[in-house]
Amino acid sequence: MGTIYVGVGEFAASKTPGDVIKTMALGSCVGIVVLAPSIRAVGMLHVALPDSSINTKRVKEKPGMFADTGIPILLKEMQKLGLTGGKIIVKLAGGASIMDPNNTFNIGKRNILAVKKLLWKYRLGAVSEDLGDSISRTVSVEVDTGRVQISSPGRGTWEL
Amino acid sequence: MGTITLSETNQDVIKNILGKVTNVPMLPQVVMRLLTLIGNSDHSLHEVVKIVESDAALTARILRVSNSAAFFRGNQVHSVSKAILQLGEKMVAGIAIGSCTSDVFKSPLHGYESAEGELWDHSLRTAIASREIASKFAKGVGADLAFTAGLLHDIGKAILSEFLKGSTREMAQKCDAGSYDFLQAEIEHSGTNHAAVGEVLANHWNLPIAIVEAIQHHHSPAAAGDEFRALVYAVHLGDLVAMMGGTGTGADTLAYKIDPGYEEYFTVDKDAIPELMLLVQDEFTRTKSAVFLDEGV
Ligand SMILES: [Fe+2]
Ligand SMILES: [Fe+2]
Numbered sequence: 001m002g003t004i005y006v007g008v009g010e011f012a013a014s015k016t017p018g019d020v021i022k023t024m025a026l027g028s029c030v031g032i033v034v035l036a037p038s039i040r041a042v043g044m045l046h047v048a049l050p051d052s053s054i055n056t057k058r059v060k061e062k063p064g065m066f067a068d069t070g071i072p073i074l075l076k077e078m079q080k081l082g083l084t085g086g087k088i089i090v091k092l093a094g095g096a097s098i099m100d101p102n103n104t105f106n107i108g109k110r111n112i113l114a115v116k117k118l119l120w121k122y123r124l125g126a127v128s129e130d131l132g133d134s135i136s137r138t139v140s141v142e143v144d145t146g147r148v149q150i151s152s153p154g155r156g157t158w159e160l
Numbered sequence: 161m162g163t164i165t166l167s168e169t170n171q172d173v174i175k176n177i178l179g180k181v182t183n184v185p186m187l188p189q190v191v192m193r194l195l196t197l198i199g200n201s202d203h204s205l206h207e208v209v210k211i212v213e214s215d216a217a218l219t220a221r222i223l224r225v226s227n228s229a230a231f232f233r234g235n236q237v238h239s240v241s242k243a244i245l246q247l248g249e250k251m252v253a254g255i256a257i258g259s260c261t262s263d264v265f266k267s268p269l270h271g272y273e274s275a276e277g278e279l280w281d282h283s284l285r286t287a288i289a290s291r292e293i294a295s296k297f298a299k300g301v302g303a304d305l306a307f308t309a310g311l312l313h314d315i316g317k318a319i320l321s322e323f324l325k326g327s328t329r330e331m332a333q334k335c336d337a338g339s340y341d342f343l344q345a346e347i348e349h350s351g352t353n354h355a356a357v358g359e360v361l362a363n364h365w366n367l368p369i370a371i372v373e374a375i376q377h378h379h380s381p382a383a384a385g386d387e388f389r390a391l392v393y394a395v396h397l398g399d400l401v402a403m404m405g406g407t408g409t410g411a412d413t414l415a416y417k418i419d420p421g422y423e424e425y426f427t428v429d430k431d432a433i434p435e436l437m438l439l440v441q442d443e444f445t446r447t448k449s450a451v452f453l454d455e456g457v
Binding site for chain 1: 328404405
């Protein structure tokens with residue numbers, strides 16, 4: 001048991017009691033947390049960009065980098081832990097942006113849309129989300145309780 | 161946003177801040193000469209080599225980095241000129257700055273709730289992003305200069321941080337409520353902001369004018385001098401790209417406004433941004449692992 005750190009474009013799943021999965025400082029990236037109560041497992045994915053078509057080479061190395069290739073992999077990872085037909089709970093965090101009148105740099109919003117679209121393909125929707133705004137978020141999920149926590153410098157810690 | 165109004169009540173705080181700046185050690189000659197040279201668009205590799213070779217510690221460091229796993233190209237590099245060609249001038253300047261200002265860059269920024277090393281990471285990522293923006297979109301802007309300016313843009317935070325201690329939550333709250341950006345919160349709590357303090361430090365260090373302008377105006381690029389404005393816009397956007405990638409300095413991450421005035425100087429293709437972010441992410445990881453961690457910066 002311990003803390004599993006998920007870097008940019010990475011994912012992890014666990015049902016080991018005591019484990020915590022954590023990802024640091026989501027800016028415009030989106031953290032996707034999945035909980036599977038039927039097998040007492042949790043998973044997390046740290047997506048940086050909406051669409052894998054921009055760089056097919058990177059898809060092979062790090063499919064978790066993109067929403068469209070990352071989410072299927074996270075779900076597969078949960079299946080590896082024994083998930084078959086049971087219910088999946090999804091929670092989302094991140095997708096922040098700077099105040100940009102033209103939205104040119106609003107990758108956060110594009111990430112959020114891509115993630116939601118992909119989840120919808122699997123008939124999944126988020127039960128809770130903490131998305132957008134102009135803050136950096138660190139997210140963690142505990143295997144034991146399924147509790148998802150967000151923290152941000154200057155803003156303390158809260159539950160998702 | 162350009163001009164900073166100093167409130168009367170904060171005069172004492174500002175005096176203290178300026179006092180802190182004067183106590184920051186001067187940059188070593190070798191770094192100054194490198195920065196001045198690189199800021200000058202027509203200079204030769206030979207001149208860079210000469211400056212590097214005048215400093216034994218810097219020479220050793222640069223050879224070591226160019227032979228590190230991330231930059232190694234199959235042959236041991238023994239000459240400074242080959243090392244510089246391999247690393248690029250901006251990396252040389254970056255290594256020089258990093259090695260002699262590690263005290264300034266490395267200390268935690270308590271006033272921003274930012275951990276040790278985060279200012280350096282943010283600066284390095286901004287440097288890389290500014291360089292890529294300069295070379296991809298802003299053709300007239302020197303990529304090496306953009307790198308150096310990006311590396312130094314937030315240097316004022318190292319000084320201002322301790323004067324914001326105890327106010328971080330309140331500042332964050334004001335920003336989250338919508339009407340503030342972090343610069344305004346800084347002014348309210350200290351009488352000045354990190355860009356203005358950075359300018360004072362940059363002048364204390366006698367940095368080249370282009371870099372001083374980039375530091376002073378990285379959040380207010382429209383106020384920069386004509387000939388520097390495109391460069392300052394590149395750093396303005398580079399800073400944003402670094403923060404979007406999750407590499408900020410704590411409480412102020414992303415709590416700024418973007419100035420769309422860059423469109424007057426260069427065009428940024430919306431569809432090119434994901435690729436840009438990916439490139440910056442990869443370059444940051446590579447550079448960080450090669451240079452700055454094992455160099456102990
Ligand atoms: Fe800044
Ligand atoms: Fe910055």
